[in-house]
């Protein structure tokens with residue numbers, strides 16, 4: 001449409017959400033690591049929250065990145081489609097999303113895992 005795609009407000013809003021949510025995921029992850037560094041025993045619920053949320057935001061952000069790139073985001077000529085797959089695996093390995101949520105819920109209910 002004769003102008004850079006990033007000039008459209010709809011795209012700018014996506015970028016703002018992607019950056020904000022990535023920063024929130026990063027901070028949750030840092031908080032979890034910080035508690036371990038401080039010498040406390042690992043906070044199971046916080047670690048699961050960080051793993052689940054960061055994975056979810058990675059997938060959401062990579063999905064939006066594919067969308068912003070349009071057809072170029074889908075084909076493997078560019079790295080964007082690989083970023084999506086690389087994000088998706090984080091919801092599967094090292095404890096799936098479903099298992100992380102089970103851990104969070106059990107900790108919330110005081111049942112441990």
Ligand SMILES: Cc1cc2nc3c(=O)[nH]c(=O)nc-3n(C[C@H](O)[C@H](O)[C@H](O)COP(=O)(O)OP(=O)(O)OC[C@H]3O[C@@H](n4cnc5c(N)ncnc54)[C@H](O)[C@@H]3O)c2cc1C
Pocket residue numbers: 089092093094095096097098099
């Ligand atoms: C690229 C890659 C690298 C890997 N690297 C390693 C590695 O280095 N070391 C290692 O040990 N493993 C590794 N894995 C294995 C990975 O950890 C497992 O794939 C993962 O734990 C999921 O197990 P699964 O594939 O058997 O799925 P399943 O356990 O069969 O689960 C399938 C689906 O059912 C859901 N599910 C299962 N049980 C429940 C339940 N009780 N309640 C609700 N939902 C449930 C899961 O969340 C998932 O969505 C790797 C996998 C991949 C794809």
